[in-house]
Amino acid sequence: MLTIDAVHLREINMPLAFPFETSFGVTTTRRILLVEIESEGLTAWGECVAGEHPYYSDECIDTAWIVTENELAPRLVGQEVAGGCGCPELFRQVRGHRMAKAALENAVWDLEAQKKKLPLADLLGGTRNVIPCGVSIGIQSSPAALFDKIEQALAEGYQRIKLKCKPGWDTRIFEQVRTRWPDILLSCDANSAYRVRDIDHIVEWDEFKLLMIEQPLWYDDFYFHSMLQKRLETAICLDESIRNRRDALAAIDMESCRIINVKVGRVGGFSEAIAVHNATAERGVPVWCGGMLETGIGRAHNIALSSLPNFSLPGDVSASRRYWAEDIIEPEVTVSARGEITVPDGIGSGYTVLRDRIEALTVRRRTVRAAARVMA
Ligand code: OSB
Ligand code: MG
Numbered sequence: 001m002l003t004i005d006a007v008h009l010r011e012i013n014m015p016l017a018f019p020f021e022t023s024f025g026v027t028t029t030r031r032i033l034l035v036e037i038e039s040e041g042l043t044a045w046g047e048c049v050a051g052e053h054p055y056y057s058d059e060c061i062d063t064a065w066i067v068t069e070n071e072l073a074p075r076l077v078g079q080e081v082a083g084g085c086g087c088p089e090l091f092r093q094v095r096g097h098r099m100a101k102a103a104l105e106n107a108v109w110d111l112e113a114q115k116k117k118l119p120l121a122d123l124l125g126g127t128r129n130v131i132p133c134g135v136s137i138g139i140q141s142s143p144a145a146l147f148d149k150i151e152q153a154l155a156e157g158y159q160r161i162k163l164k165c166k167p168g169w170d171t172r173i174f175e176q177v178r179t180r181w182p183d184i185l186l187s188c189d190a191n192s193a194y195r196v197r198d199i200d201h202i203v204e205w206d207e208f209k210l211l212m213i214e215q216p217l218w219y220d221d222f223y224f225h226s227m228l229q230k231r232l233e234t235a236i237c238l239d240e241s242i243r244n245r246r247d248a249l250a251a252i253d254m255e256s257c258r259i260i261n262v263k264v265g266r267v268g269g270f271s272e273a274i275a276v277h278n279a280t281a282e283r284g285v286p287v288w289c290g291g292m293l294e295t296g297i298g299r300a301h302n303i304a305l306s307s308l309p310n311f312s313l314p315g316d317v318s319a320s321r322r323y324w325a326e327d328i329i330e331p332e333v334t335v336s337a338r339g340e341i342t343v344p345d346g347i348g349s350g351y352t353v354l355r356d357r358i359e360a361l362t363v364r365r366r367t368v369r370a371a372a373r374v375m376a
Pocket of ligand 2: 189191214215239240261290
């Protein structure tokens, strides 16, 4: 049992090393909610992956802050929890807000690993010592700029290139990339930028032998993706649509996709991410770990999750320096020339959180202690 003594919330502001453009806009600086949980002299961190705006999902940092401070942290402090797997029950009364819940739950898993003196990856059920890595490359100002980015990522060893796309930055781009690199593992991610009227257009992409087409249609859809998947040879991968294990089962049964992107924040924490992993593994559907432009804290948690056996495709978990001039963990995450990250074997996340650097980036903070506990 772990007794939770306090939850500290902070917002840090951190400029990205390179702007990141998707079908919903450009991000240049991240505003990130970090939580730090104190328990019996131990401390662990969690990162909330909600964005600056409610564009990728209906959560954003400001909703996550309010829900964490007013609802979730008060349900956790002063409690005895068995470990990370006890969090979903404590948070059950609060609907949605899965990214806010995940930040706290993941920190509790990290605490549990520390208390049991285990690597977090082992506690989660991980079996891999190294994980295969890909990159997600944003929309660029020109095709030439994109080709430079691809060339660089391939030179660094990354095993899969994912191109962000949207109407006007799609077929012509894929064609040029395929002509130049006929054999690389290539995929695309539309972040819901297309509609049913675009189905004939999307079907043309079969000729580019993409590994997958990620979330082409609505962010909350299964039915129309299933219609599209029937027309495609290429696998659809769902990201936004999959909120939990039940969604994964529905999508698999309806044949809305053949691959699933698991983001621990999007599904509400490690417990549900493991449930999605197990359900997909039983049905022979491969998964990979998505990214949300995380700092080292979230990245370390993604690495631990990616060590589970059904994470068989390269994830969007890549090196710290692709995102940040200076990360907030040590050592920073690096990728080998073979395009792999070594899963750390130290206790807990296996990385050291750089408190001084976080302090310098902090723009607001709040502490929730046991006295503030909500009686449910
Ligand atoms: O859809 O995978 C996505 C970043 C922000 C929001 C959504 C997505 C992404 C990425 C970046 O693709 C992945 C990364 O962290 O490198
Ligand atoms: Mg995606």
